[in-house]
Amino acid sequence: MKEPVAYLGPRGTFTHEAARRMFPEEHYLLHPCDSIPDVLTAVDSGETPYGVVPVENAIEGSVTLTLDWLTHHVDVPITAEVVVPIDQCLFCHPDHKETELSRFTRILSHPQAVAQCREYLRQHVPDAVVSYVDSTADAARRVGSQGRDRWLAIGPRSAGALYGLYQRDAAIQDYENNITRFIAVGKTVPERKQPRCRKTSLLLSLPEDYPGALYNVLASFVRQGINLSRLESRPTKKRLGTYRFFIDAEKEIDDLAMKQAMDEIRDRGCTVRLLGSYPCFSGESSNSSESLDNRDHGAYNHR
Numbered sequence: 001m002k003e004p005v006a007y008l009g010p011r012g013t014f015t016h017e018a019a020r021r022m023f024p025e026e027h028y029l030l031h032p033c034d035s036i037p038d039v040l041t042a043v044d045s046g047e048t049p050y051g052v053v054p055v056e057n058a059i060e061g062s063v064t065l066t067l068d069w070l071t072h073h074v075d076v077p078i079t080a081e082v083v084v085p086i087d088q089c090l091f092c093h094p095d096h097k098e099t100e101l102s103r104f105t106r107i108l109s110h111p112q113a114v115a116q117c118r119e120y121l122r123q124h125v126p127d128a129v130v131s132y133v134d135s136t137a138d139a140a141r142r143v144g145s146q147g148r149d150r151w152l153a154i155g156p157r158s159a160g161a162l163y164g165l166y167q168r169d170a171a172i173q174d175y176e177n178n179i180t181r182f183i184a185v186g187k188t189v190p191e192r193k194q195p196r197c198r199k200t201s202l203l204l205s206l207p208e209d210y211p212g213a214l215y216n217v218l219a220s221f222v223r224q225g226i227n228l229s230r231l232e233s234r235p236t237k238k239r240l241g242t243y244r245f246f247i248d249a250e251k252e253i254d255d256l257a258m259k260q261a262m263d264e265i266r267d268r269g270c271t272v273r274l275l276g277s278y279p280c281f282s283g284e285s286s287n288s289s290e291s292l293d294n295r296d297h298g299a300y301n302h303r
C-alpha cells in the first residue's frame with residue numbers, strides 16, 4: 001500500500017511540486033492539506049507518516065509560519081530538504097483575458113508569493129487590493145471558480161493550468177534565480193539518489209544575554225571547522241527582545257566534530273534542540289512521467 005504524504009495544497013502548489021520530487025507518486029499517495037499547520041499537525045498526530053512544507057525563499061526569506069509551528073506546536077523531525085525553482089505567473093479568469101491589467105481590482109495569493117512580486121505589482125496593478133490566502137493554488141482555484149469579479153492570482157504555471165485560468169504573464173518575481181527550500185518531516189525518507197549535502201538543523205537558546213554569548217556559540221562551530229548555512233533569530237514570544245536561533249550546520253549530527261561543538265555549546269549553558277539531521281537534494285524536476293498540466297483542464301496561455 002502507498003504511504004500518504006501530507007503537503008500544503010490544494011493540488012498545483014509549489015509545495016506539491018516539491019513533494020512530487022521527494023515522494024514519487026508511483027510509490028506514495030500525496031495528500032493535500034489546507035495550511036502549513038494542518039500538514040505539520042497531520043504528521044505530529046500520526047495521521048500521515050510524512051509531510052512537506054516550505055521553509056525559506058531566496059527573495060523573501062523564512063516562511064515564519066513553518067518555523068514557528070515546528071518549534072512551538074509540534075514535535076516532528078526534519079528528514080530531508082529539496083530546493084525548487086520558483087517561477088511566479090499572473091493569471092485571470094478566461095472571461096477577463098481582454099481586460100487591461102490596471103482594471104483588475106483584487107490580487108489573490110500566498111503572502112510569500114506576493115512579497116516576491118511586490119515591485120511588479122506596484123508597476124502593473126497599483127490599485128488592486130491584495131488578499132492573502134493559504135497557498136498560490138488556493139488563489140488560482142478561487143479565481144477560476146468565479147468570473148464575475150476582475151481578480152488576479154499569482155502562482156505556478158501548473159496551478160493556472162489545473163484551475164482553467166488564462167495566463168497574463170510569467171516570471172513576474174522581482175529578482176532572478178528565485179528558489180524555495182522545502183523540508184520533509186516525519187519518518188525517515190528513503191534515499192533514492194545521492195544527496196547534494198547533509199545538514200543538521202538546531203534550535204538554540206542562550207542562557208542569558210551578555211556580550212559575546214552568540215559569538216561563543218559560533219566560535220565552537222569555527223573551531224570544529226563546521227560551515228553554517230543559516231543563522232536566523234525568531235522571537236521567543238515571551239518577552240520583547242528575547243530570541244531563539246535557528247542554525248543549519250553542514251554536518252551530520254553523528255559526526256565527531258559536530259558532537260564536540262554540541263558539547264562545548266551545552267557546557268556554556270545553552271539549550272540546543274535537534275530539529276533534524278538530513279540529506280539535501282537539489283531541484284531536478286520530478287521524475288513522475290505525468291505532468292500536472294496534462295491531467296486536468298487545459299491552460300490558456302498568451303505566451
Ligand SMILES: O=C(O)C(=O)C[C@]1(C(=O)O)C=C[C@@H](O)C=C1
Binds near residue numbers: 012057086
Ligand atoms: O503557495 C504555494 O504554492 C506554496 O507552496 C507556498 C510557498 C511558500 O510558502 O513559500 C512556496 C513557494 C513560494 O515561495 C511561494 C509560496
